[in-house]
Amino acid sequence: MFHLIVCALSQRLKFSDRNMLEDKANPRCSTLILVFLLLVLITDVISVSGNSVNTDRKILLNLKSFLEKQNRVNRGRYSEWNQGSSNPCKWHGISCSPDMQRVTGIDLSDSKISGEMFNNFSAFTQLQRLDLSRNTLKGVVPDDLNSCHSLVYLNLSHNILGGELKLTGLTSLQKLDLSTNRFHGEVSFSFPAICNRLVVANLSMNHFSGRIDKLFDGCLNLQYLDLSSNKFTGNIWTGFSRLVEFSVSENLVTGPVPAFKFLGELYSEKLGFIRPIPSELGSISTLEGLLLGDNSFSRVIQESLLNLRNLAILDLSMNKFGGEMQEVFGRFKQLKSLVLQGNSYTDGLSSSGVHKLTKFVSTGLKLQQFFWTFTG
Ligand SMILES: *[C@@H]1O[C@H](CO)[C@@H](O)[C@H](O)[C@H]1NC(C)=O
Ligand SMILES: *[C@@H]1O[C@H](CO)[C@@H](O)[C@H](O)[C@H]1NC(C)=O
Ligand SMILES: *[C@@H]1O[C@H](CO)[C@@H](O)[C@H](O)[C@H]1NC(C)=O
Numbered sequence: 001m002f003h004l005i006v007c008a009l010s011q012r013l014k015f016s017d018r019n020m021l022e023d024k025a026n027p028r029c030s031t032l033i034l035v036f037l038l039l040v041l042i043t044d045v046i047s048v049s050g051n052s053v054n055t056d057r058k059i060l061l062n063l064k065s066f067l068e069k070q071n072r073v074n075r076g077r078y079s080e081w082n083q084g085s086s087n088p089c090k091w092h093g094i095s096c097s098p099d100m101q102r103v104t105g106i107d108l109s110d111s112k113i114s115g116e117m118f119n120n121f122s123a124f125t126q127l128q129r130l131d132l133s134r135n136t137l138k139g140v141v142p143d144d145l146n147s148c149h150s151l152v153y154l155n156l157s158h159n160i161l162g163g164e165l166k167l168t169g170l171t172s173l174q175k176l177d178l179s180t181n182r183f184h185g186e187v188s189f190s191f192p193a194i195c196n197r198l199v200v201a202n203l204s205m206n207h208f209s210g211r212i213d214k215l216f217d218g219c220l221n222l223q224y225l226d227l228s229s230n231k232f233t234g235n236i237w238t239g240f241s242r243l244v245e246f247s248v249s250e251n252l253v254t255g256p257v258p259a260f261k262f263l264g265e266l267y268s269e270k271l272g273f274i275r276p277i278p279s280e281l282g283s284i285s286t287l288e289g290l291l292l293g294d295n296s297f298s299r300v301i302q303e304s305l306l307n308l309r310n311l312a313i314l315d316l317s318m319n320k321f322g323g324e325m326q327e328v329f330g331r332f333k334q335l336k337s338l339v340l341q342g343n344s345y346t347d348g349l350s351s352s353g354v355h356k357l358t359k360f361v362s363t364g365l366k367l368q369q370f371f372w373t374f375t376g
Pocket of ligand 3: 179224
């Protein structure tokens with residue numbers, strides 16, 4: 001800016017000095033002035049179309065007064081908004097883009113909010129993260145939320161929201177947590193529509209119903225799917241074995257593999273040292289699934305695990321097992337799925353007898369995983 005003024009001044013001086021005989025403008029100056037005018041124009045256009053941190057600030061203040069109207073007594077920290085600073089990027093629970101020009105995240109979790117959901121979140125056109133968990137929100141999710149196309153993270157867990165779920169517009173979503181609410185109806189309105197980038201989906205503890213056996217086939221990035229404690233029916237989804245974690249316990253799902261009780265989480269923390277799989281696990285006779293992938297267990301597999309009569313899935317993928325495949329795996333006759341991908345076996349598929357296990361759900365899939373083991 002300063003440079004521009006100097007440019008303009010020196011040009012005027014030139015004009016008066018030389019009595020306008022030589023009225024060639026300094027070409028460098030004119031370019032700068034042109035750029036300046038362009039910048040002014042662009043800034044104008046942007047603020048007219050409403051995309052600035054100031055617009056976001058106004059909508060946040062709408063949100064604040066909406067919340068204050070519904071919650072006259074107990075209020076969360078949103079009531080401090082606009083008190084210390086007028087810059088919304090500094091307000092509690094608000095995050096902004098790196099250039100501080102747009103609001104990209106709103107965290108109102110645990111904020112003592114009751115009543116209906118705000119129905120103008122779509123006015124934050126760059127909103128990527130929205131966390132409204134642990135409040136007492138009731139009613140339905142407004143249609144407006146479906147227009148938040150940039151949302152990557154949505155957490156509505158631990159509220160009393162109800163109604164049917166139609167989230168077809170949230171196609172950028174990577175993490176979705178709707179657990180512990182009162183949603184009902186089929187989830188086929190939302191899946192696979194929003195599957196594209198989804199990594200985590202938690203729908204547990206609701207009243208969802210309907211079949212699930214095909215809905216998640218297209219969710220190729222999905223790693224954690226929790227459908228537990230609902231009223232889902234039909235057959236179990238057989239694609240689950242490629243997930244890191246899957247639970248459909250406490251539903252009405254039937255089929256070739258009944259509802260699983262997974263212990264995966266219990267032992268999946270990475271302790272950083274090599275230890276054997278606890279032999280005590282062998283005494284939990286009801287155990288149907290044991291997911292111990294991505295760990296550093298020692299390669300000695302306790303024989304006590306053979307006692308698990310109901311064990312249908314055993315996942316010991318990515319445990320850094322090397323050498324020949326452990327002979328004991330060939331004796332897990334009860335298994336429907338054995339996942340050993342991501343280890344560094346050199347051989348042993350037939351010498352262990354694993355290739356002869358007969359109960360596998362989908363032989364094609366399992367064989368593929370074994371090949372993967374040997375070649376990669
Ligand atoms: C949502 O916010 C925008 C921007 O402040 C405003 O123009 C619009 O009227 C609001 N819509 C609703 C339904 O409140
Ligand atoms: C959602 O919020 C709850 C409660 O605040 C939290 O425990 C949970 O981890 C969150 N879910 C995800 C997927 O981040
Ligand atoms: C899903 O949410 C429930 C309750 O909020 C929680 O207990 C469970 O661990 C979550 N599941 C996953 C896979 O994060």
